Amino acid sequence: MSSYSAPFPEDLIDLQQQLHQAQADFHTLATAPPWGADSSPVFTEEEVDQVEELWERIRELTMAVNEHPYWTTANGSTGTHGGPVNNARRVLRVVRDPDADAGAA
Template identity: 35%
Template sequence: MSEHDFPDDLKKLQAELHRSYAEYRMLCRTLPWSTEPLSGWPGVKHPHTDEVTAGREDSPGYTPEQVAAEAQLWARIRELSIEVSMHPYWNTLERGPELVEARTALKHHADALAAVSE
């Protein structure tokens, strides 16, 4: 990919988007599998190995705090996505392959990627 001279504020927005999305994924790993309380189901026992697969434990559903945390992070991700995609820098590029390549390059820019490895 070619080098781009992205403005600092755009790189910071992309880094914050990466950070927020990483935080969101971490939160989601801790949440129950269902937002509402639901009964689980038994797994299927393999006839030869006796391994049980595909079952689920009961889900207690999300607590009000978990609902709020998930909604807040997702709203922040949407907000940052809009800010990045509507940044005035994109108007300085030709529409077409150059613009697509630049948007991809920003997502993989070292400054943005460093935000999630800190």
Template identity: 75%
Template structure:
């Protein structure tokens, strides 16, 4: 974790990092060309299984992040404070990863 203080609990930050990694893995696999000698080759069953497993992992992690107890303790209101906090979580993740904070 970086040296800056985060208002988010460590377990929520860890979930967000796992989600980011699963999304990156999914993107890499889903955008790779299908393997095979034929121009009309399709993804192998193994690749399809990997994509489905990653998709399921992304869904699980998204739910875990969205349903984390932190969000029930964050002040909510019409000014979007919870929404702003969620945006802040993505920024913290990007700062920790050393990436552009605007690329969430």
């Protein structure tokens, strides 16, 4: 793990958690359909709509996380490759919501 230890704003953590959930929901949906005779997934119209909605949600959340104002102020960095901002982004990806962890225990 990175040595980066500054706390992230709650709204940024919430956005990242929503992104994790949308990605998990997409994975569940994408791997669940019954397979057709030609070994390709067979989706219902409702499932196709859900996939499209989830992709749109993932895109929106990704942009919201990436464009969050926090990244312009993190350690005074401008986001150079391998710098503090990139390290902070890596850390954010593994930050867990303590309330969700407590509920899972």
